[in-house]
Amino acid sequence: xxxxxxxxxxxxxxxxxxxxxxxxxxxxxxxxxxxxxxxxxxxxxxxxxxxxxxxxxxxxxxxxxxxxxxxxxxxxxxxxxxxxxxxxxxxxxxxxxxxxxxxxxxxxxxxxxxxxxxxxxxxxxxxxxxxxxxxxxxxxxxxxxxxxxxxxxxxxxxxxxxxxxxxxxxxxxxxxxxxxxxxxxxxxxxxxxxxxxxxxxxxxxxxxxxxxxxxxxxxxxxxxxxxxxxxxxxxxxxxxxxxxxxxxxxxxxxxxxxxxxxxxxxxxxxxxxxxxxxxxxxxxxxxxxxxxxxxxxxxxxxxxxxxxxxxxxxxx
Numbered sequence: 001x002x003x004x005x006x007x008x009x010x011x012x013x014x015x016x017x018x019x020x021x022x023x024x025x026x027x028x029x030x031x032x033x034x035x036x037x038x039x040x041x042x043x044x045x046x047x048x049x050x051x052x053x054x055x056x057x058x059x060x061x062x063x064x065x066x067x068x069x070x071x072x073x074x075x076x077x078x079x080x081x082x083x084x085x086x087x088x089x090x091x092x093x094x095x096x097x098x099x100x101x102x103x104x105x106x107x108x109x110x111x112x113x114x115x116x117x118x119x120x121x122x123x124x125x126x127x128x129x130x131x132x133x134x135x136x137x138x139x140x141x142x143x144x145x146x147x148x149x150x151x152x153x154x155x156x157x158x159x160x161x162x163x164x165x166x167x168x169x170x171x172x173x174x175x176x177x178x179x180x181x182x183x184x185x186x187x188x189x190x191x192x193x194x195x196x197x198x199x200x201x202x203x204x205x206x207x208x209x210x211x212x213x214x215x216x217x218x219x220x221x222x223x224x225x226x227x228x229x230x231x232x233x234x235x236x237x238x239x240x241x242x243x244x245x246x247x248x249x250x251x252x253x254x255x256x257x258x259x260x261x262x263x264x265x266x267x268x269x270x271x272x273x274x275x276x277x278x279x280x281x282x283x284x285x286x287x288x289x290x291x292x293x294x295x296x297x298x299x300x301x302x303x304x305x306x307x308x309x310x311x312x313x314x315x316x
Contacts, residue, residue: 025050026088028061034069037077052077057203059084071095082199087258088267090195097205105205107278108221112210121212121277128228128273147227154235162243181249185238188253190226193234196261197225200270206278225270233260 030043038049039058052073058081060066066081074081074095081095111117119140126143127135129150135143159166164182171179171187179187201208201221211220213227226234237256246252261267275282294305303309 025055025057026059026061026084027064028086029063030065032058032060032064032066032070034067034073037073039070039073052079055079057082057199059088059199061088062086080203082203084199085192085195086254087262088196088199089192089254089258089261091198091202092195094199094202097203102205104274104278105207108206108210111278112212118212124277124280125213125224125228129231151231151235154231158236158239162239164239164242176250181245182239182242184249185242185253186235188250189234189238189241189257190230192254192257192261193226193229194219194222196266197229197270198222200267200274201225204271204274206274212277225273228273229266229270233257233264233266236260 027041030041033040033042034052035049037052039052039055041048041050055074055077056079058074058079060081060083062085071081078096080097083092083094084090085092111121122140123143126140126147129147135146138146155166155169158164159182166182169183169186171183176184176187198208198219206221208222209218209220211217211222211224214220214223217223234257237260238253241249241253241256244252295302296305
């Protein structure tokens with residue numbers, strides 16, 4: 001067996017800025033390898049070359065195999081690999097974040113640990129669900145009440161649209177089969193949504209556990225963001241799947257959510273929303289946050305790393 005010819009290490013200046021990359025590329029049933037500074041995807045149709053420096057996140061779906069050389073190239077390029085379910089549904093694991101900087105993560109940490117900024121983000125998340133409505137004067141408790149009423153209304157609307165008898169949202173996390181078809185579908189749709197949102201969060205270098213509305217769970221931020229999209233991507237697909245019937249409601253639901261996510265460009269929207277919430281002055285993510293800089297913290301302001309700050313000659 002011959003080794004892959006070594007390519008020169010990728011320099012920061014050669015990388016495509018984060019805002020100019022192909023945000024997400026999804027692959028399934030293919031072998032992912034490396035050819036120079038390109039990632040290759042090989043299946044029965046042939047080989048496709050993808051310049052690694054242009055990739056934000058590579059979503060590896062079912063049937064993919066990835067080589068060590070390919071993972072090295074993705075890491076050097078500031079890209080990440082995220083192992084997901086079919087068409088990006090369900091999150092399983094991830095590699096290195098595409099962010100070379102901790103700037104977005106730090107913005108998240110600062111916002112969540114300051115009561116004023118946390119309230120700003122939490123309110124913004126609720127306001128995103130009521131476009132065109134003035135909810136600026138509502139308290140957090142009132143916003144939670146409005147959101148609960150909105151979701152209950154959506155359940156009734158889609159039940160009437162699909163002709164499904166609807167009582168209430170009811171499920172047992174320890175006994176999925178105990179739920180009726182529509183509740184099974186809703187659980188499946190929500191799980192799919194959590195998976196894709198989780199993949200976006202880790203690809204951008206944020207923490208899934210630092211939530212603003214939800215708190216105390218390792219996926220609090222996942223739950224926060226997923227709630228922004230349930231009304232559009234999860235609930236309609238779940239009621240449609242339940243109305244279609246069939247022997248495998250969860251599988252039907254997953255396919256419906258998968259197609260809705262693909263058609264609705266949820267990955268791109270989720271990226272934009274994260275920037276809008278955490279860095280409101282840069283909602284398009286245009287900041288130069290992919291430069292490879294290490295600094296040292298100082299109360300008066302960060303200083304450059306990789307520098308000796310000793311001002312005396314030591315005996316050794």
